[in-house]
Amino acid sequence: MATSSAGAISAADTYSLGSARAEALLEAARALGPVLRERSAQCRAERKVPAATIADFHDAGFFKMLQPEQWGGYAMDPQVFYCVGLEIARHCMSSAWVLGVVAVHNWQLAVFDDRAAADVWGDDPSVLISSSYAPVGKVTPVEGGYRLSGRWSFSSGSEHCQWAFLGAVVPTADAPFDMMNYRTFLVPASDYAIVDNWDVVGLQGTGSHDVVVDDVFVPEHRTHRSIDGYHCDNPGNAVNDAPLYRLPFMQVFVRAVCTASLGALQGSLDDFVEVAKTRRIGPNIMSADPAVRRLAAEVKASIEEMKLTMLRNFDAMMACTRAGEPIPVEDRVRYRYDSAVVADRCLELSGRMLKAAGSGGIRLGSELLARHLDILASQAHVANNSLPFADNMGGVLFGEENHDYAI
Known part of the structure; x- marks a missing residue:
């Protein structure tokens, strides 16, 4: 290796x-x-x-x-x-x-109907897709599909993409807004406008602008039901039946937003170590301070612990899908919490290093500060809000039914 x-x-x-x-x-x-x-x-x-x-x-x-x-x-x-x-x-x-x-x-x-993949990649398999999954779209069912309108925020990387996944709930006569009827709608760039409004204190480079859609038609095959992702039985599995594509959608997606925080924390530790090697506190080098050494050790051990937890969870899920077995719901609840809590832990550890680095850490141009603000911004993503996932996991531990289908 x-x-x-x-x-x-x-x-x-x-x-x-x-x-x-x-x-x-x-x-x-x-x-x-x-x-x-x-x-x-x-x-x-x-x-x-x-x-x-x-x-x-x-x-x-x-x-x-x-x-x-x-x-x-x-x-x-x-x-x-x-x-x-x-x-x-x-x-x-x-x-x-x-x-x-x-x-x-x-x-x-x-995991969409394979006709959707043909629409996107038929001429160029390098075409990229952005997203905004918040259920804010207005949907009207029509023959062959849906009419979709709305304004979605936080579509990261949208300027580099030619399609977008957008979230909305399909209304029914009995339930005008039931998250069991949530779908992802696939829309080409010709059907939406990007509103340049990404003005933030962290993760500035993600370009997470708003996306606006005004009454466009989305055919049925360009939609994906969230409940199919929960059951790991999707239209696309008729073609893509490998174990990889039998994973729960949200388990795959949420790791994409906690992983960045964890990697950034390693970058912060790298910077913290370099600062400590040269900064003097009175007559002493900062790296000689036992408290600084203990903090560096704690951060490194925490990074390895979180990294191994994330990898172990996917090892377990892939083992189930390879065996053709369902992933136990109680495990999925825990995996979901394990992911969400990463941003919390990274922010706390980053803040402690920033404080220990002293007054130089708050100057513009400080990489420790820039990374800290990036990690702070990552907490704004709903997938990194650990509280509801902790509540659900605690309820399951006390014998209640799981109430989160985004696991």
């Missing part, structure tokens, strides 16, 4: 990726590290991932990791995808965030 560069988040530290292609992808992510760090200021200033970085991701094959083989993808285990994301986030969290939430859509498209 390849040896990682010093300080890198590598599966080689604690985990086997198991294939030459996986190791090549991880090595490509490591190799991009210096240029991503160099572009990070540009990424923040322009409020989008540079086109050159998206091109680098294409060239490295990162967008193919979860894409079906019939469309030129690699159909790799999700563990590979997340290990690559961890390494990218170590250098630029915004770039890792966009890679995560855009590349994961190539997995979701595989």
Whole structure:
């Protein structure tokens, strides 16, 4: 197995990726590290991932990791995808965030009716999809599909994409708004407008602008029912029947937004160590302070613990899907909480390092501060709000029924 560069988040530290292609992808992510760090200021200033970085991701094959083989993808285990994301986030969290939430859509498209994949990739399998899953769309059922209108926020990487996944609830006579009738609608760029309004204190480079749709037709085959994703029995499984595509949708998606925080925390630790090697507190070097040493050790151990938890959970889920067995609901509830709590833990540890670094940490240009604000911004994503998932998990532990179908 390849040896990682010093300080890198590598599966080689604690985990086997198991294939030459996986190791090549991880090595490509490591190799991009210096240029991503160099572009990070540009990424923040322009409020989008540079086109050159998206091109680098294409060239490295990162967008193919979860894409079906019939469309030129690699159909790799999700563990590979997340290990690559961890390494990218170590250098630029915004770039890792966009890679995560855009590349994961190539997995979701595989569980749509295969005609949807043909619509998107028929002429060019490198076409990308952005998303905004909030159930804010107005839907009117019509013959052959639906009329869709609405305005969605937080569509990360939208300027680099030619299609969008948008969330809405299909009304029925008995239930005008029932999340059991939630669907994802697939819409081409010609049917929506991007509103440039991404003005934030962290994750500036994600370019998570609003998307507006005004009464467009979406055919039935370009929709995906959330309940099908929960049951792991989707229209696309008629064609894409590999174990990878039998995973619950939300289990795959939510790791794309917690992974970036975890990788960024490693980047913060790298920076903290470098600061501590040179900063003096009175006559002493900061790195000689026992409290600083203990903090660095705690952060490193916490990173490894969270990383291994995420990988272990996917090992268990993939083992079930390979065996053709359902993933136990009580396990899915725990996996969902394990993911959501990552952002909380990363923010707390990042804040402690920022405080320990002293007054220099709050100056503009401080990488510790910039990463801390990126991790803070990640908590705004609903998937990283751990409270409802903790409540659901606690209820299940006390013998109640699971009430969350986004697991």
